[in-house]
Amino acid sequence: ALGQQRAALSDNAILALIDALKDDKDWSVRSAAAQALGQQRAALSDNAILALIDALKDDEGYVKFSAAQALGQQAALSDNAILALIDALQDKEGYVRSAAAQALGQRAVPSEKAISALITALQDKEGEGNDIRSAAAKILDLHMDQLYTALPSLAFKQIQTLYTEILLPQSFRHIASLYIQGNKLHFYTAMGPGQPKLTSEEQRAMLIQAFRGVRAEAGIALLPEEKSLLTEK
Numbered sequence: 001a002l003g004q005q006r007a008a009l010s011d012n013a014i015l016a017l018i019d020a021l022k023d024d025k026d027w028s029v030r031s032a033a034a035q036a037l038g039q040q041r042a043a044l045s046d047n048a049i050l051a052l053i054d055a056l057k058d059d060e061g062y063v064k065f066s067a068a069q070a071l072g073q074q075a076a077l078s079d080n081a082i083l084a085l086i087d088a089l090q091d092k093e094g095y096v097r098s099a100a101a102q103a104l105g106q107r108a109v110p111s112e113k114a115i116s117a118l119i120t121a122l123q124d125k126e127g128e129g130n131d132i133r134s135a136a137a138k139i140l141d142l143h144m145d146q147l148y149t150a151l152p153s154l155a156f157k158q159i160q161t162l163y164t165e166i167l168l169p170q171s172f173r174h175i176a177s178l179y180i181q182g183n184k185l186h187f188y189t190a191m192g193p194g195q196p197k198l199t200s201e202e203q204r205a206m207l208i209q210a211f212r213g214v215r216a217e218a219g220i221a222l223l224p225e226e227k228s229l230l231t232e233k
Contacts, residue, residue, distance in 0.1 A: 003036030014044075018051045021067075027060035034063060038070025049074070053084045056100075061093040068096060072103025079111075086117040089132070097124065097132040105139025115143070115150050119158045122165045133165075140166055148178065148187040148194060152203040159210040168214060180204060 002013055009017075020033035034055055037048050044052075055067035068088055071081055088100035101121055104114040121136040140147060140162075147162060154162065167178055178187045183204065184196040199207070 003032070003039040008042045009040060011045075014040075014048055018048055021051050021055055027058070027063055030055065030058065030060070030063045031066040034066035034070050038066070038073045043076070044074060049078065049081055053081055056084050056088050061091075061096055064088065064091060064093070064096045065099045068099035068103050072099070072106045082111055082114055086113060089117050089121050094124075094132055097121065098135045101132055101135040101139060105135070105142065110139075110143060110146065112150060112153075115140070115146055116154065116158065119154065119162050122161050123157075137165055145189050145194060148185070148189075149197050152185060152197060152199045152207060156206055156210055159207060160214055163211055163214050168218070180207060 002009060002017060014037070017033045017036050021030050021037065024030050024033070034052060037044060037052060049071070052067045052070050056064050056071075058064050058067070068085060071077060071085060074081075077085075082104070085100045085104050089097050089104075091097050091100070101118060104110060104118060110118070118136045118140055121132050122140075124132040124136075144166075147166065151159065151162070178185070180186070180199070183199060183201075185199050185204075185207070186196050187194045
């Protein structure tokens with residue numbers, strides 16, 4: 001009933017929901033309290049956000065699921081909330097991991113830590129048609145510009161995962177969506193050419209090695225100019 005009120009709840013009502021989320025012995029009540037907090041149109045207090053962060057460590061999966069959804073409904077989140085959602089991507093329950101991924105992806109501009117965590121979530125191995133992989137892929141696909149600019153600073157395995165799951169499929173839909181020339185990473189966005197990303201020699205070598213490994217595994221031959229570069233070296 002409190003969650004369905006159109007008007008902003010009083011401070012006492014919010015405090016009552018926080019108490020129910022933290023202390024009620026029935027997990028379904030704790031879950032309903034988290035949902036009610038998430039449905040508030042006004043920004044939640046720091047105490048309410050802290051209670052939702054703590055609820056991400058609840059013993060019951062559905063409470064963690066409701067807390068992740070409630071955090072995802074907030075217009076802005078603190079670094080602590082972002083880090084808590086990233087930790088929830090490691091939860092034993094797939095539906096909790098999926099809710100955390102969607103909450104992270106609902107940021108207008110996901111943080112670098114959130115992007116990195118979502119890329120790692122693409123490696124989730126739990127079952128075919130995995131919800132967490134699907135959610136992470138859909139979210140990352142909405143933030144292509146950020147993926148391109150983050151690419152040089154990622155770890156080798158993350159580069160390969162991102163290229164395999166997101167960037168390589170994109171390259172079949174767009175001409176020359178991503179390439180390295182000189183000391184810069186060039187890419188195209190939905191609006192046209194993006195701002196080239198300056199890379200170090202070490203970053204370029206790792207990117208090229210990661211890209212070639214993925215393409216070789218997919219049976220994609222080297223381009224003539226790549227072969228000539230290898231011959232020169």
